[in-house]
Amino acid sequence: MKLERDFYLQDDVVALARKLIGKVLFTYIDGRLTAGIITETEAYAGEVDKASHAFGGRRTNRTETMYSQGGTGYVYLCYGIHHLFNVVTNVEGVPHAVLIRGVKPLEGIDIIRERRKFPKNDKILAAGPGTVSQALGILTKHDGVDLTGDTIWIEDKGFTVPDNDVKITPRIGVDYAGEDAKLPYRFITTI
16 A cells, blocks of 8 residues: 555654655656665654754755655765665655665566666665665656655555564764764664
């Protein structure tokens, strides 16, 4: 069942990042369907989070999508090469987002292998935020996509990941955020 808008409008971005573990991220891009079970997420708590692109109320052409209503895709280019996919959460005007850092390929695996140029090693096909987007065909042109539509969406397929199978850690690569870098906002499972 496709997640409806109400799911994304929750006000606790950290709790929502945990709830996304086990959900299935789908893409239908260029006539090709791919999907993966979400295995790793990171929460970014908007204007009060020093690791967030919107910290301090920062609004730029790149970050404007974060201020959209929950259920919008925020895709940005990192280091000029990696397209990173985030799920915007909360109500319009509150720039919360969840970075999808990893998925376990579920559908369209041959397409995913082709996009990733990895013919065999399934464990790393989509283990990392840049590889998730590459595997599922997500590019910056998908920034602002409605996640209740038919291009990129998330479904609840009934996969339940028990709390004892989810590791909670600080986020990766945000040392510039000082104390906020130590917040337990990353969720990962090895399902």
